Amino acid sequence: MAQRIIIIGASSGIGRKLALAYAASGCKVAISARREPLLKEIAAQYPDDITYSTMDVGAADAVDTLHRMIDSLGGLDLLIYCAGTGFCDPELTPEKLGVTLHTNVDGFASIISAAYRYFRDRAPRVPAQIAAITSVAATKGIGVSAAYSASKSFEQKFLEAIAQLAHINRLPLTVTDIRPGFIRTDLLDASRHYPMLMSPDYATRLVMSAIRRGRSVDTVDWRWRLLTAAWHLIPRPIWVRLNINF
Numbered sequence: 623m624a625q626r627i628i629i630i631g632a633s634s635g636i637g638r639k640l641a642l643a644y645a646a647s648g649c650k651v652a653i654s655a656r657r658e659p660l661l662k663e664i665a666a667q668y669p670d671d672i673t674y675s676t677m678d679v680g681a682a683d684a685v686d687t688l689h690r691m692i693d694s695l696g697g698l699d700l701l702i703y704c705a706g707t708g709f710c711d712p713e714l715t716p717e718k719l720g721v722t723l724h725t726n727v728d729g730f731a732s733i734i735s736a737a738y739r740y741f742r743d744r745a746p747r748v749p750a751q752i753a754a755i756t757s758v759a760a761t762k763g764i765g766v767s768a769a770y771s772a773s774k775s776f777e778q779k780f781l782e783a784i785a786q787l788a789h790i791n792r793l794p795l796t797v798t799d800i801r802p803g804f805i806r807t808d809l810l811d812a813s814r815h816y817p818m819l820m821s822p823d824y825a826t827r828l829v830m831s832a833i834r835r836g837r838s839v840d841t842v843d844w845r846w847r848l849l850t851a852a853w854h855l856i857p858r859p860i861w862v863r864l865n866i867n868f
């Protein structure tokens with residue numbers, strides 16, 4: 623049977639690339655996001671293999687929509703959470719803070735929890751996977767992107783906790799936390815220069831490889847793995863004096 627995959631946050635960027643790549647490889651894919659015209663255009667490329675539903679991950683009806691997507695696929699093998707938002711926001715504006723927490727914290731927790739409960743309760747228990755795109759921005763608190771880096775840290779801790787819960791409950795559930803560095807997508811400011819920027823195609827290949835191998839944590843790519851390993855070694859009194867500006 624074809625693998626059944628749900629991708630949350632698939633109207634653009636990595637989620638979009640993943641949807642098209644999985645459909646091209648014969649999977650059945652259900653995608654969601656808020657911008658319906660973009661979802662429709664993606665589904666139209668694989669009308670037999672991609673279905674779509676509009677969803678705001680932080681809205682009250684998001685979990686009901688998720689369950690309808692699972693029903694439409696006839697079950698679920700892999701959930702990938704790609705929805706995310708973030709800003710360079712040195713002013714710490716309330717609006718940007720609220721939008722970031724809505725998607726990366728409230729929406730993330732409610733969708734990942736609902737997927738976990740689905741996998742826990744379904745019978746028979748068969749292998750399943752939850753994967754999410756977090757970020758290298760969670761490695762340390764980043765002053766100019768405080769809400770984003772803190773929200774990604776929340777996501778990483780939540781995934782670690784879910785993995786432990788699955789182990790306690792002896793669920794055959796793989797939890798995969800993928801931590802990319804900069805990727806050229808709409809999330810970034812197109813007018814700015816970013817170091818070690820990756821193309822969406824390159825990053826998507828690495829994301830799919832991490833999911834296929836069932837990695838628990840994978841930093842994408844090797845350059846970012848080295849850089850974040852170095853960041854971990856920097857003591858806090860020195861870190862807070864660095865002028866990190868992205």
Ligand SMILES: NC(=O)c1ccc[n+]([C@@H]2O[C@H](COP(=O)([O-])OP(=O)(O)OC[C@H]3O[C@@H](n4cnc5c(N)ncnc54)[C@H](OP(=O)(O)O)[C@@H]3O)[C@@H](O)[C@H]2O)c1
Binds near residue numbers: 656658679705805809
């Ligand atoms: N690009 C990077 O440099 C980079 C680096 C590290 C990690 N990441 C992470 O990778 C993930 C994918 O981002 P991307 O780079 O592919 O950027 P993107 O093109 O902006 O994609 C973000 C996706 O999230 C969806 N989304 C945002 N808010 C949502 C909400 N409230 N409800 C439902 N869907 C929502 C968007 O769809 P709608 O607007 O249609 O709802 C879109 O499909 C994010 O979690 C991001 O933090 C990106």
